[in-house]
Amino acid sequence: MAKSILILPGDGIGPEIMAEAIKVMRLANDKYQLGFELIFDELGGAAIDKYGVPLADETLERARQADAVLLGAVGGPKWDKLERDIRPERGLLKIRAQLGLFGNLRPAILYPQLADASSLKPEIVSGLDILIVRELTGGIYFGKPRETRVLENGERLSLDTLPYSESEIRRIAKVGFDMARLRNKKLCSVDKANVLESSQLWREVVEQVAKDYPDVELSHMYVDNAAMQLVRAPKQFDVIVTDNMFGDILSDEASMLTGSIGMLPSASLDANNKGMYEPCHGSAPDIAGKGLANPLATILSMSMMLRYSFAQTAAADAVEQAVSDVLDQGLRTGDIWSEGYSKVSTREMGDAVVAALAKL
């Protein structure tokens, strides 16, 4: 049966990097007989220009109907003067929330060819390949009450709330265990159970879920220690599962171990592994339209789509191998270029990945 992929190129470098990811996807589609049918629509500024809103109802409906969504990036100076509620970024938050994408997967992989781009010593980061599973639709970013009060003495007091229900914890824990199963069967759950009530429940529920995954080795770590361990010895981790705020901070920390943001893909999944896939970077207006953008984060997001939404492991492995091969060939877009390598444009990089994939 045909699988439909909704393509939302977005703004800035979005259409440029997406064009390259689509070339790679079309080849993978033929080579591995994936049966993908591509549908195109707009999100963000491009949607404002076309529909008058950053996420049109019909686009949301197409996203619901599609088997997966592949997104470029949104935003840019053209729409900066609009009010916050109708800006491009609203469309992104809305589509994530409306699709119930609570499971955010952020891999941090250091390609050996880019070892000198990391901020850490090669012996600490070489071979790094970890996955952070972040809860994306609950916790302190959404908890109520959230307010600022004026006390009797006239001083202001602000508060946020960190709620997690058992079902919210259970479903993200399952994502963590499922991912661990697809990888090296090692899961570290990160919390602050020595201090926070919600973290105690988190730990309890993760332990319960673990009973269904006897083949996965589970450990627990407090978040402050995890932050330290990520820069001390990041390779001790394989999959980390954690809440919304801890995951936000730890995944940014982990991403920096790998060099350029132009290399980092992500996935956001719902309960049925239906997902939206996008590079971690934004629309990079400073380099848009110049052929300078690195398309690899988007190509790697597409390969995450193959892996997680469609269980097309061989095709996903091949796309990742092709990316590794072009790095071996010494090809570099500006963000990862250094003396001695060949500087290539967005399109040349995409073409090289296509050529490498065709040879596999």
Ligand code: NAI
């Ligand atoms: P950004 O990620 O767009 O750019 C940060 C820096 O990284 C820039 O110097 C840019 O040139 C560079 N860069 C980003 N992606 C690159 C790539 N693929 N290849 C080479 N270099 C790359 O973040 P910034 O500048 O803070 O935001 C620009 C716009 O993007 C804003 O409107 C922002 O709201 C939006 N944005 C959208 C996101 C999304 O769609 N998921 C995420 C982050 C920002």
Ligand code: MG
């Ligand atoms: Mg962040």
